[in-house]
Amino acid sequence: MSQLIYPLTKTSKYTYDFVTSKNVKYTIYLSSLSHLSYLFIGEDRLNEKDFYYLIIDRKDREVSPSPPDVFIKRTVALCLFQFFTDNREAVIVFNYTNADGKINAKRGLFKRWFDEYSTDSVYKFYQHDFRDVASICALYRRYSAHVNFVDVETKIQSLIIQIATDTSKG
Amino acid sequence: MAENTKIVAHTDEFVHVKSETVPAWIKTLELLKDKIIEKLDSGKANEPTNLSPHKDK
Numbered sequence: 001m002s003q004l005i006y007p008l009t010k011t012s013k014y015t016y017d018f019v020t021s022k023n024v025k026y027t028i029y030l031s032s033l034s035h036l037s038y039l040f041i042g043e044d045r046l047n048e049k050d051f052y053y054l055i056i057d058r059k060d061r062e063v064s065p066s067p068p069d070v071f072i073k074r075t076v077a078l079c080l081f082q083f084f085t086d087n088r089e090a091v092i093v094f095n096y097t098n099a100d101g102k103i104n105a106k107r108g109l110f111k112r113w114f115d116e117y118s119t120d121s122v123y124k125f126y127q128h129d130f131r132d133v134a135s136i137c138a139l140y141r142r143y144s145a146h147v148n149f150v151d152v153e154t155k156i157q158s159l160i161i162q163i164a165t166d167t168s169k170g
Numbered sequence: 171m172a173e174n175t176k177i178v179a180h181t182d183e184f185v186h187v188k189s190e191t192v193p194a195w196i197k198t199l200e201l202l203k204d205k206i207i208e209k210l211d212s213g214k215a216n217e218p219t220n221l222s223p224h225k226d227k
Contacts, residue, residue, distance in 0.1 A: 015210065029210050057207055095203070097196075111184075118183055128187040134196045142182060
């Protein structure tokens with residue numbers, strides 16, 4: 001019988017592992033940004049616990065991802081659906097750069113993934129491209145119309161600056 | 171909205187913004203992601219870390 005997704009192993013509250021048919025391990029991290037709560041005080045309905053940082057980490061970067069593996073996107077999508085079921089007001093934030101020279105492919109890939117699952121969807125996808133250097137994205141429920149994308153952008157920027165400052169401090 | 175930034179698409183489902191300028195902080199993102207992964211892999215996911223000196227505020 002064919003499978004629709006790869007089996008998921010939940011390693012912490014919102015961390016999942018799966019292994020592809022090419023024996024490549026992926027980890028999906030959804031990490032709360034609640035420790036940066038001071039950034040969100042006073043937001044209308046949004047509060048610090050609503051912001052999560054998403055990382056999709058391929059552990060073996062030497063293995064070619066082609067041909068496209070549809071099971072990967074299905075597995076990631078399932079994780080995100082489950083996450084939004086538990087966290088209806090969440091804003092998921094993720095980013096990528098052009099460090100591997102494939103930023104345009106990534107931009108197209110994530111948009112196609114969203115389009116594929118967005119038919120009659122309640123989700124909204126926000127993408128900010130900085131030339132060919134980097135992109136920052138946010139995913140959240142459409143009914144949260146009060147979530148102004150400029151505010152989301154400002155918060156993302158504040159977060160990144162804060163994390164950069166903190167990391168440089170060690 | 172910042173200077174040199176424009177909205178490419180704005181629908182109920184998709185907002186696409188492009189900036190011609192690249193702020194300095196954006197270039198550190200990939201390095202930061204690796205550091206965050208390191209922290210999460212060390213089993214400290216969802217716990218306050220020294221990434222958050224403001225946690226007591």
